[in-house]
Amino acid sequence: MTSRSMDGKSVPTRRTVLASGLAMGATLAMPAIVRAADQEIVFATWGGSWADAMQKAWFDPFQTKTGIAVKTVSGNTYGKIEAMVKAGRTEWDVVETLPDFQWIGAEKGLLAPIDFSVVNKSLIMQGADMVTPYSVPQVLFSEVLTYNTKFKPPPQGWADLFDTAKFPGMRALDGGDIQDALEGALLADGVAPSALYPLDVDRALKKLSALRDSIQFFDTNAQGEQFLMDGQCTLGVLPDGRALNVRANGGPVDLQYNATITTWSTMVIPKGAPHLAAAQQFLAFALTPEAQAAIAQAYTYGPVVPKAFDLISPERAKILSGGPQMQGKAVLRNEKWWSENLSAANEKFNAWKLG
């Protein structure tokens, strides 16, 4: 029911729609001389508070530095990119997507190659497929075991998610984006992180069957937050930003980083982008340690450039993906495997749900 965003945080609300309307009005009212930036690129985002954070951390400084303004639009769905490119009327210069699109989009011929003579990829963290000919990573985020603080001692890892005797109560799992549930089940079943992929979906579902009556699936992350906030569920797997949000709002939860799966969001340039050179320049800017540190200050996503941590306070670093609290614990999701197998895995998962 949702268009996919990295943590679903950015559903445009009536307020943001209103605000963008007002902003548009203001732009129109401005004298032409102010309006005319040297150039403008269009960035298709997930919208909401995330787009506001990027405005502050990336778009404004980028315009100050280069004179290139960044205009944001929301509704960055895969279907829209395909429709635009196929109609030969690409209006977007940069789009943020989930990593699977770096393959789906490339295979369908919807993407322009990244110019790595402009974009410096040497600073980007090591990790399979973080950089492809058609994409660069944007920020890191994680799925983390989140638990009710009434449990003392707290759950220690994936196995405890399945231990209903020691940790009674319902489990909040994402029923739409099925990756966490399957990966978590295998890690709980004793699969070594290095041997996680190719994912044994049947084994994962068998493990999940033991937990079936204790799972309460959520469809949007807001729902997942609610489940843990009001205690309907005592354990769950939530995006780290979401879990931190529950805790910040006084929810009785904490995060167990022993059970962490880290992934990232990507930035791509659709084929036929009207301001190709400026778009490449923007990607280069966004991947500087300074810009990465700035976005990590503005939002609870981690930098994809490790050097950015030199510019981030230790206090802030320990809540970010890629921060010290996750070192040696987080499993990096194999997004390439998922892009090739999501459809089949989802079919099996749905059959399991019905069964």
Place this chain on the structure above:
Amino acid sequence: MTDVAAGSLRRRRSRSRRTAFLLVLPGAAVLAALFLLPIAQLIAGSFSDHAGALVHYRRILAVPVYLLVLGRTVVISAITAAICLVLGFPVAYRLVHAGPRGKAAILLCVFLSFWTNLLIRAFSWMVLLNPNGIVSHLFGAMGMPGGSVKLVYNLTGVLIGQTQILLPYMILPLAAVMSRLDDAYVKAARSLGASPFRAFTAVYLPLVRTGTLAGCVLVFTLSLGSFVVPALLGGPRDMFLAQLIEFNINQTLNLGFASALSTVLLATTLLLYWIGDHWFGLGQVWGGR
């Protein structure tokens, strides 16, 4: 009647028919351009895969999930329509027979929920029905042990949500038909010695049959395409086909397969409508017979 008079009548008739045709034309053109053409494209898209024309349909038949989910979609929608009928009928009756103030109050209640955003209504039900919510506490206070009845994240939750959201589509066509009905028929039946119950079942019900059918068709077909409520209020087994369509569009960009699923849903809807027309005379809803 002379030949001249008959000729002029015929001419007038054909002229009025031409006027009617011209009046329908803009609407028909809009429908063709914005509705029929996209549907034709959708259906064509479902058959055009480089791996073969029928590859998507073969998958739908081979993997049990899709037909199972289609079946659940149809069954849950039918139950929803039945519940809406039972709940909506008395409301429509009251609406038609109330004074102006009562009418306004009932219409306000119907439309307030109608105008409230779908997501807000679904989230409100989550708050009300969850095991720590007001309704559970109410049940607890009435002596039923808290949490003994699970009201949400299962079929019950879907039915509650679907019924509330679709109820206006039952009440309004029913009330429209009821308001056109002459009370004299029921009075005549009563004066001839029929009990109130018999007057209701033998006279009133058959007379409002078209409204009942129209309400059921509307609620059932609208329910077939739902995905917000089952996704938010349902359990793992309460999947609607629209959710699988959405997955194939937004997550895997497999538009061909999504089109095939949509075509199957459309074909099922038309087939059920045809059966309904054949057996229950659904066509009369539109004044066809």
